[in-house]
Amino acid sequence: MFHDPRDGLVGLALAATGAGALWIARRYPAGTAADLGPGFLPGILGALLLLLGLLMAAGACRGPRTPFPVLQLRPLLAVLGGVVLFGLLLRSAGLLVASSALVLLASAGLRGAGWRVALIEAVVLGVLAVAVFVHGLGLRLPVWPAGLPWN
Amino acid sequence: MELIGHLQLGFAAAAGAQNLLACFTGALLGTLIGVLPGLGPVATIALLLPLTYGLPPLTALIMLAGIYYGAQYGGSTTSILLNLPGEASSVVTCRDGHPLAKQGRAGTALAVAALGSFFAGCVGTLFLAACAPLLMRFALDFGPAEYCSLMLFGLSGAVAIASRSLLKSLAMVVLGLLLGLIGTDANSGVARYTFGLRELDDGVGTTVLAVGVFGFAELLHGLEHACRRTPAMRPCGRLWPDRADTRRAVPAVLRGTALGTLLGLLPGAGALLPAFASYALEKACARDPARFGQGAIEGVAGPESANNAAAQTAFIPMLTLGIPSNAIMALMIGALTLHDIQPGPQVIVHDPVLFWGLVASMWIGNAMLLVLNLPLIGLWVRLLATPYRLLYPAILLFCCLGLYALANRTGDLYLAALFGLLGYLLQKSGCETVPLLLGFVLGPLFEEHLRRALLLARGDASVFLQRPLSLALLLAALALILGALSPTARRARRQLATEPV
Numbered sequence A: 001m002f003h004d005p006r007d008g009l010v011g012l013a014l015a016a017t018g019a020g021a022l023w024i025a026r027r028y029p030a031g032t033a034a035d036l037g038p039g040f041l042p043g044i045l046g047a048l049l050l051l052l053g054l055l056m057a058a059g060a061c062r063g064p065r066t067p068f069p070v071l072q073l074r075p076l077l078a079v080l081g082g083v084v085l086f087g088l089l090l091r092s093a094g095l096l097v098a099s100s101a102l103v104l105l106a107s108a109g110l111r112g113a114g115w116r117v118a119l120i121e122a123v124v125l126g127v128l129a130v131a132v133f134v135h136g137l138g139l140r141l142p143v144w145p146a147g148l149p150w151n
Numbered sequence B: 001m002e003l004i005g006h007l008q009l010g011f012a013a014a015a016g017a018q019n020l021l022a023c024f025t026g027a028l029l030g031t032l033i034g035v036l037p038g039l040g041p042v043a044t045i046a047l048l049l050p051l052t053y054g055l056p057p058l059t060a061l062i063m064l065a066g067i068y069y070g071a072q073y074g075g076s077t078t079s080i081l082l083n084l085p086g087e088a089s090s091v092v093t094c095r096d097g098h099p100l101a102k103q104g105r106a107g108t109a110l111a112v113a114a115l116g117s118f119f120a121g122c123v124g125t126l127f128l129a130a131c132a133p134l135l136m137r138f139a140l141d142f143g144p145a146e147y148c149s150l151m152l153f154g155l156s157g158a159v160a161i162a163s164r165s166l167l168k169s170l171a172m173v174v175l176g177l178l179l180g181l182i183g184t185d186a187n188s189g190v191a192r193y194t195f196g197l198r199e200l201d202d203g204v205g206t207t208v209l210a211v212g213v214f215g216f217a218e219l220l221h222g223l224e225h226a227c228r229r230t231p232a233m234r235p236c237g238r239l240w241p242d243r244a245d246t247r248r249a250v251p252a253v254l255r256g257t258a259l260g261t262l263l264g265l266l267p268g269a270g271a272l273l274p275a276f277a278s279y280a281l282e283k284a285c286a287r288d289p290a291r292f293g294q295g296a297i298e299g300v301a302g303p304e305s306a307n308n309a310a311a312q313t314a315f316i317p318m319l320t321l322g323i324p325s326n327a328i329m330a331l332m333i334g335a336l337t338l339h340d341i342q343p344g345p346q347v348i349v350h351d352p353v354l355f356w357g358l359v360a361s362m363w364i365g366n367a368m369l370l371v372l373n374l375p376l377i378g379l380w381v382r383l384l385a386t387p388y389r390l391l392y393p394a395i396l397l398f399c400c401l402g403l404y405a406l407a408n409r410t411g412d413l414y415l416a417a418l419f420g421l422l423g424y425l426l427q428k429s430g431c432e433t434v435p436l437l438l439g440f441v442l443g444p445l446f447e448e449h450l451r452r453a454l455l456l457a458r459g460d461a462s463v464f465l466q467r468p469l470s471l472a473l474l475l476a477a478l479a480l481i482l483g484a485l486s487p488t489a490r491r492a493r494r495q496l497a498t499e500p501v
Helices: A005-025 A040-059 A073-107 A115-136 B002-014 B017-035 B041-054 B057-082 B088-102 B106-139 B144-160 B166-180 B206-224 B243-263 B272-285 B298-313 B315-321 B327-338 B345-350 B352-373 B377-383 B388-407 B411-428 B434-456 B468-485 B487-498
Strands: none
Touching: A005 A040, A005 B166, A040 B166, A040 B434, A073 A115, A073 B206, A073 B388, A073 B411, A115 B388, B002 B017, B002 B106, B002 B352, B017 B041, B017 B057, B017 B352, B017 B377, B041 B057, B041 B206, B041 B327, B041 B388, B057 B088, B057 B106, B057 B298, B057 B327, B057 B352, B057 B377, B088 B106, B088 B272, B088 B298, B106 B243, B106 B298, B106 B315, B106 B345, B106 B352, B144 B166, B144 B434, B144 B468, B166 B434, B166 B468, B206 B327, B206 B388, B206 B411, B206 B434, B243 B272, B243 B298, B272 B298, B298 B315, B315 B327, B315 B345, B315 B352, B327 B434, B345 B352, B388 B411, B468 B487
């Protein structure tokens, strides 16, 4: 149905976001003109986003047929997954392990990047991170995994 | 003469060892990322923002500003030598700069670009120093109604100027405003859109959003387009322009500087629009427009001066009014609010060292850049060979650590990852993220001033039309949007959409 499925989907997603914002905002009091409540601006913005999204989706039903853009999952998972993994490991496994894991996983984002180079970089950057942030800047973070005898 | 006293104050602050180092670091980093394609100044500043938290505000600002104008210099180098715009505003420089390099006159083109940028940077900074206090005095009389209208004007500028799709940019502004409202409402104490998460009670940090939407998303973009070929380097040739080149370049530099100085003030202009406008102007002024695209020195001199002049004057609305005119300025505001400084007219009055120190550092930085760029061009170009696959994990790691260090919260990391996903998807869908950031930064400010304006007017919304300045700003905003809907602007946008950036 969409000539431009990309813009169509984006429009629908934005409209859904606007509708969601509007739905949540109904619980916030709108106040009066002289004393605007917390629900006034969210309500207006939600409605505006809903309208703009629908307009965009409607516009995507006309015009030239456009192919859907390619989404590459590999870099996406490597980089954002790396950030999340870093956050999960940081307090429990310590800075050294978390940093190395982030670098290793992020390096996998490019096809054909040798794992040996990535491993060396992971260790080097992990040590560097500990040196700069824990010893240099005094960030209070565990360096080693919890429960190790030398902690 | 007041100006001289102020500048003395500024230079005294900027010449301190820590600030000189910050200025040099910023200029150097800016040059580097200007040279490296795939990492622009917006992403770099976003990624470095968490790390500036530990610095004094002036030092942080000096370094971030250095990155911005340094990138304008560095971007020209790869455009001329490799036909590879290292940075968006250098796209224009490729057109004539690279043909010049092919003729063996790369050195001349580089020297003209650097000298033109230096001249334009100095003039732009002088303009900033002379103009900002005047505008500031004017802005001190602004009431909440004027501020509201000014913000609407700024946002319409961001939507109307240099955007590819009006509808998408408008939606991005609205989405940004909504994201800006997340957190506890200062007036009523109601927690809005927090989904019960305690981490969101104080709202989403500008840094967290910027790192995700600009930093992570740009790293992802770089990964998808990582080029593995080592580009072929052209010999530089002689550096100094001969007399014929000088005669052509000097008027172009002057015109570009004037144009850039004025266009830099416009909301949403960034550095790309001045460069394009200057190129068009040079072509219109030239006796023989056919030379353009074949290696006309004016086509390098004009746009390079224009983008650098604009890079300096873009600070004026941010420093005097507290309104960002582009993404970089929005990030600067983020950097200042990290230190609990709300940019606006009061800053110049209460914290003159911050303002004049930044202004003075711009001269110092521009001089440093001239030295960094001319003799060391070869070194920068060799850096292009640094494999991206070694670079990006390091950037990512230091950015994550900086993000965590902001508030010692791992929640910020997850949130930034989420915004990274959002930024990636928006980029893929052809939505520009700059209006999103501007909306995000202005959202809470807009609501506050709207409330205050209506409270003072006892709920009478016509106050926005009764105050002359407010009315003028609203009309200007309307004119910008209507102008963007005109057929000429539509055609220009279509052209911009096909332009590789």
